[in-house]
Amino acid sequence: MKLKENKKILVLLIFLILLFMSLIVYLSYFTIFEAQNIVDHPANRRENLKIAGIKRGSIYDSRGEVLAHTEGERYKYKRVYTYPVIYSHVVGYSSKIRGNTGIEASYNKYILGESQPELLKNIKAFFDSDYESYTGDDIYLTTNTAIQQKVRDLLSETGEKGAAVVMNPKTGEVLSLVSYPDFNAGTIERDYAAIVEKNEGAFYNSAMQGGFTPGSIQKVVSSAAIIESGINRNYEDTGEESAGGYPIRNSGGKKYGEIDLKDAVTFSVNTYFASKAIEVGSEKMGEVAERFLYNKAIDFDLNTQNVKFNKSSYNYKNWDKQALAASAIGQSDISVTPLHMCMVASAIANEGKMMKPYLVSKVIDSEGKEVLTKEPEELIQSVSPEVAEEIKSMMIEAVRVGSGKSAALRSVQVAGKTGTAERSQEKTINNAWFIGFAPAEDPQVAVAVVIQNVQFLGGEIAAPIARDIISFSLQELSK
Numbered sequence: 241m242k243l244k245e246n247k248k249i250l251v252l253l254i255f256l257i258l259l260f261m262s263l264i265v266y267l268s269y270f271t272i273f274e275a276q277n278i279v280d281h282p283a284n285r286r287e288n289l290k291i292a293g294i295k296r297g298s299i300y301d302s303r304g305e306v307l308a309h310t311e312g313e314r315y316k317y318k319r320v321y322t323y324p325v326i327y328s329h330v331v332g333y334s335s336k337i338r339g340n341t342g343i344e345a346s347y348n349k350y351i352l353g354e355s356q357p358e359l360l361k362n363i364k365a366f367f368d369s370d371y372e373s374y375t376g377d378d379i380y381l382t383t384n385t386a387i388q389q390k391v392r393d394l395l396s397e398t399g400e401k402g403a404a405v406v407m408n409p410k411t412g413e414v415l416s417l418v419s420y421p422d423f424n425a426g427t428i429e430r431d432y433a434a435i436v437e438k439n440e441g442a443f444y445n446s447a448m449q450g451g452f453t454p455g456s457i458q459k460v461v462s463s464a465a466i467i468e469s470g471i472n473r474n475y476e477d478t479g480e481e482s483a484g485g486y487p488i489r490n491s492g493g494k495k496y497g498e499i500d501l502k503d504a505v506t507f508s509v510n511t512y513f514a515s516k517a518i519e520v521g522s523e524k525m526g527e528v529a530e531r532f533l534y535n536k537a538i539d540f541d542l543n544t545q546n547v548k549f550n551k552s553s554y555n556y557k558n559w560d561k562q563a564l565a566a567s568a569i570g571q572s573d574i575s576v577t578p579l580h581m582c583m584v585a586s587a588i589a590n591e592g593k594m595m596k597p598y599l600v601s602k603v604i605d606s607e608g609k610e611v612l613t614k615e616p617e618e619l620i621q622s623v624s625p626e627v628a629e630e631i632k633s634m635m636i637e638a639v640r641v642g643s644g645k646s647a648a649l650r651s652v653q654v655a656g657k658t659g660t661a662e663r664s665q666e667k668t669i670n671n672a673w674f675i676g677f678a679p680a681e682d683p684q685v686a687v688a689v690v691i692q693n694v695q696f697l698g699g700e701i702a703a704p705i706a707r708d709i710i711s712f713s714l715q716e717l718s719k
Contacts, residue, residue: 291352292315292317292336293314293315293374294352294353294374294375294376295310295314295317295374295375295376296308296310296317296319296334296351296352296376297310297350297351297352297353297375297376297377297378297379297606298310298378298379299331299343299344299351299378299379299380299381300378300379300380300381301380301381301383301384301385301388302380302381302382302383302384302413302415302601303384303385304380305322305385306322307321307322307323307327307331307381307385308320308321308322308331308334308344309322314374319333319334319335320426321333321425321426323385323388323389324424324425324426324427325392325422325423325424325425326385326388326389326392326418326422327342327383327388327425328342328422328423328424328425329342329417329418329419329422329445329447330342330343330381330383330388330417330542330599331343331344331425332344332345332425333425333426333428334348334351335428335429337429337432338428338429338432341443341544341547342425342542343379343381343541343542343599343600345544345546345547346541346542346543346544347379347541347600347603350376350377350379350603350611350612351376351377351379352376353374353375353376353377353605353606355377355603355605355611355612375606376606377603377604377605377606377611378603378604378605379600379603380600380601380602380603380604381599381600381601382408382413382414382415382598382599382600382601383414383415383416383417383599384415384416384713384716384717386712386716387406387415387416387709387712387713387716388415388416388417388418390416390708390709390712390713390716391404391406391416391418391709392418392420392422394705394708394709395418395420395691395705396420398691398694398701398705400691400692400693400694401420401421401440401441401446401691401692401693402420402446402689402690402691402692403418403419403420403446403447403450403578403689403690404416404417404418404447404578404687404688404689404690404705404706404709405417405418405447405578405579405582405687405688406582406685406686406687406709406713407582407583407586407597407685407686407687408684408685408686409585409586409587409589409590409595409677409683409684409685409686410589410590410595410616410683411595411616412583412586412595412596412597412598412616412617413598413601413616414579414597414598414599415685415713415717416709416713417447417448417579417599418447419444419445419446419447419450421440421441421442422442423435423442423443445542445547446577446578446690446692447577447578447579448540448542448549448550448577448578448579449547449548449549449550449577450550450577450578450690451550451552451553451575451576451577452575452576452577452578452661452671452673452690452692453570453571453574453575453576453661453662453663453671454570454574454576454581454659454661454673455569455570455571455659455660455661455662455670455671455673455698456508456510456569456570456643456657456658456659456660456673456698457570457581457584457657457658457659457673457674457675457698458567458568458569458570458574458576458659459504459505459508459513459568459569459570459657459659460505460584460585460588460631460635460657460675461528461529461532461534461584462513462516462517462525462567462568462569463501463505463631463634464528464532464622464623464627464631465517465520465524465525465527465528465529466501466513466516466520467501467627467630467631468524468528468623468627469519469520469521469524471516471519471520473500473501473516474498474499474500475498475499475500475504475511475512475515475516476497476498477490477495477496477497477498477499477509477511477512478495478511479493479494479495479496479511480511481510481511481512481514481515481565483514483515483517483518483561483562483565485561485562486562486565486566488510488511488514488565488566488569489510489511490509490510490511491508491510491643491660491697494507496509496512499512501516501634502633502634502637505631505634505635505637505638505642505657506634506637506638506641506642506643507638507642507643508638508642508643508657508658510569513568513569514565514566514568514569515565516568517564517565517567517568518561518564518565521564522556522557522559522564523556525556525564525567525568526554526556526557528623529554529556530554531620531621531622531623532584532587532594532622533552533580533583533594533619533620533622534551534552534553534554534574534576535551535552535553535554535555536551537549537551538551538580538583538596538597538619539596540579540597540598540599541598541599541600542599549577549579549580550575550577552574552575552576552577552580552581553573553574553575554567554573554574555573555574559572559573570659570661571661571662578688578689578690579597579688581673581675581688581690582597582675582686582687582688583595583597584622584675585656585657585675585676585677585686585687585688586677586683586686587622587623587628588623588628588631588632588635588655588677589628589632589655589677589683589686590628590683591625591628591629592621592622592623592624592625592627592628593618593620593621593622594618594619594620594621594622595616595617595618595619596616596617596618596619598614598617600612600614601613601614602614632655632680635655635656635657635676635680636653636654636655636680638655638656638657638658639653639654639655639656639676640653643657643658643698643699644656644657644658644674644676644699644703645699645703646699646700646703646704646707647674647676647699647703647704647706647707647710648707649678649707649710649711652678652679652710652711652714653678653679653680653681654676654677654678654679654680654707654710655676655677655678655680655683656674656675656676656677656703656706657674657675657676658673658674658697658698658699658702658703659671659672659673659674659675659698659702660672660673660697660698660699661673663693668695669693669694669695670693670694670695670696670697670698671690671691671692671693671694672690672691672694672696672697672698672700672701672702673688673689673690673698673702674687674688674689674698674699674702674703674705674706675687675688675689675706676706676710677710678710678714679714684713684714684717685709685710685713685714685717687706687709687710687713689702689705689706689709690702691705
């Protein structure tokens, strides 16, 4: 009898142990694999309430000027933007209804103060009554607000869609990044539906997302391939080159006669580059392009799950001679972003070294401690210092006497290259480009400008804008 009772107790004990084990396994699985999905679920009001109780950290520019801060009482906080329009694509917005964009999205973890474990913050608050465990970290950007405003003003004055990026070529710090048209981040909840209905692309950050045909700014990369290949650089220009079977002509139907690579860059001679590209071959052209990080994903501070710094594409592996010839002048299966082309100009300015672009310089927690610090980082040696120096001298001539003359400044030597990417069969609608840097002897700023779907050439509209950006930026940085 006693034996039977012991067996029953043992069976019950084993059953209870299995129940407890099942519960442990379930809770472990839930904690490891499912917890974040529950937290992120839109029906989870508890997480929304928690976030509403956090005072989001502030965002500052490189000189400590406040770009975004939080006002009001706990659970009734309001996000305030000092420059809601000019920083709409950089700072972005934080909305209870529309979510987060820009730095507000990509650095949301820090802005909510999640760089430290919540338990640790609660312990600090327990021992220090002045410590606010619900305050987020502050973000410091590399941007200069005066330059950001100037660039936005210049783009808006054209009345056309466009984008511009200004960088320090030696460090990769982004001094300004503007996409136009833009929007007002401070009134986004009120304006959102109207912006969507208008459908002008105001939410689209074309400075880092836009895939544009480069036109003749691609000749900077093509020149590097020509120099490295060691081919004969002389050429007899007759005004037309039937490389690959399709005639390629110079802008305005010009004929230049006996020229070399320096002349071809200075006056943006299409026929020269079409002919030389076939001599160089697609493999070498592609290899050099990929050293300038075409076809490569590049990490950037504005990257989020929904928004990425688009890869510049150079799809050379299946090109025939016609496509290869067109690629050398930026008219083939090539797509670039203004941010990447500013990096290309920066590499030439920086002895061939391409630096990683960055917008956030540091993150400071509520106690004043740095929880994140960014330092300049070299991505790749795109070309040798000697090749970079040779291309720089050609870009100086392009601005001094060539196609980029309207980017010239009296007191500062500018190096640059224009580009006009045809967008219509009639060759009347273009994407107008300019990339460059200054001062040429000791570059402090690099710039890329694109104006979309205009009748103007790059030298007519993009180059003057770049000139004004460079002039203003150098003055501002000297203060």
